[in-house]
Amino acid sequence: MGKQKYYETAKPQETAVLVAVPGYKQTDEQTNEYLDELAFLTETAGAVTMKRFVQKLDKPDRATFVGSGKLEEIKAYVKEHNVDMVIFDDDLTPSQVRNIERELQVKIVDRSLLILDIFALRAKTAQAHAQVEMAQYQYLLPRLTNLWTHLSKQKGGIGMKGPGETEIETDRRIVRDKISLLRERLEKFEKQNFEQRKSRAGMVRVALVGYTNVGKSTLMNLLSKSDVFAENKLFATVDATVRKVVLDNIPFLLSDTVGFIRKLPTKLIEAFKSTLDEIREADLLVHVVDVSHPSFEDHIAVVNNTLLDINSADKPVLLVFNKIDQYLEQREQELAEEAGINEDGHSNVRPSIDDLKATYMAKVHAPALFISATNRINIDELRAELQRRVAEIHFERYPNNV
Structure with missing residues (x-):
């Protein structure tokens, strides 16, 4: 009888680096507390934090959120340690996501996308699933032009739950139709909830x-x-x-x-x-x-x-x-x-x-x-x-x- 073979089926845990751009009025203590919370969010979503990057600026860079020198520093670390994604403690504009991603060549996740991802993980009822899905589509709608190329390279993981993973070919019209359908479904749930509350x-x-x-x-x-x-x-x-x-x-x-x-x-x-x-x-x-x-x-x-x-x-x-x-x-x-x-x-x-x-x-x-x-x-x-x-x-x- 031949020797039985065993195969590794568990997905490797994703790795991430965290990025914060506090203003000069924010204390180092506050920055560390906010990054601790972002690390906890990252852990809750199922990834492990490798390193934190902080750059104090009057306001974030319009093109890449962080300055060019800090972006190079992040790029070197990500490449050396084969990091899967970079998570920002603020929301990024579609153009910022596109520019940072072009430079770093890894998945870019902002705070809203990370929180939406956790909600997608936590949703248990049909209503909660519909609520999270609608929020995800509303988040993705203004980002369609630069996100789909990026998402097509991904194999699941953080930021990929729900619509992002299955709708690579989706255009704005289809997404808007999806949002309308979800809104109708949520209105039905709302009526049911209203009747329950009335009772x-x-x-x-x-x-x-x-x-x-x-x-x-x-x-x-x-x-x-x-x-x-x-x-x-x-x-x-x-x-x-x-x-x-x-x-x-x-x-x-x-x-x-x-x-x-x-x-x-x-x-x-x-x-x-x-x-x-x-x-x-x-x-x-x-x-x-x-x-x-x-x-x-x-x-x-x-x-x-x-x-x-x-x-x-x-x-x-x-x-x-x-x-x-x-x-x-x-x-x-x-x-x-x-x-x-x-x-x-x-x-x-x-x-x-x-x-x-x-x-x-x-x-x-x-x-x-x-x-x-x-x-x-x-x-x-x-x-x-x-x-x-x-x-x-x-x-x-x-x-x-x-």
Whole structure:
């Protein structure tokens, strides 16, 4: 009997370099944080980051986004290490993609395309697939003239999911027809969703909102005792999930929604209109924040600005700081490190939870809760506050039920 042969069937992991062009006002610390997020996006999409390139400019170069010297530096590295793609932390114009690609001879991915790619990976329902596909076609439409030649050389991978992979010969007319068909399909989904929401009319509705990867799905599972997909990756949840929850004999509907992110593509917000309706029609928003993240205050601002964009900034909000277990670990480490260093009297140690609580209660004029969904810390306090807020809305709506 001959020796059995085995063949490698797994695709090799794609490699990428990251490029950022911050303005001179942006600090190095901010640039590193933004590149960390881009690296996390890249990892979520399934690639590995090899190197980061940064060039501070007043404004990006109109032709190639980076200067000619930096482009040569990137080109040399890409060639030497056989890198598959270059990912930019901003959106590129069609001409910039064409010029950079001609010079580097590899796949060029901008921030919007990367995020769209992750949404394509994460979409589970027919509606989410249609939403992502429409956003992809809207992204590709102005880029058709220079993208198809480029895509025809590619064998799948990041930026190639959905329309890009199968529609090499597509022209603008066909893409516009596709967008029209998808819009019609999404309108049907929207009508179905509207009917579902109408059938739930009267019940208090609470929506979990927040930056991506702050633990909303874990919290959803905890409060509703359901099994919603939760993972330590960006955009683990793309579809809105709605569950009925009962606290102290008062029922309400709790929805987990797509996470927001810095520079979220506008086309994606438009395509996910019906999913975001869960936020628009909610009676109460639970804004979940990853307090252990060094830029959590920036994340709060991004969420608040996105809520403003979708006309939901005036809703009552319960601010919930999650992952306090990680925050406290980091603080202990900072205290230990500071003990051995005597510098000019300035402390780099993050504030205590009590100090944070006092600060945010003064800011929002309401209780700010500090929890750990994973370790179930202060969950009873959250349930009690949620029950109190829901009961207020419920009895205002049904005064005879008191």
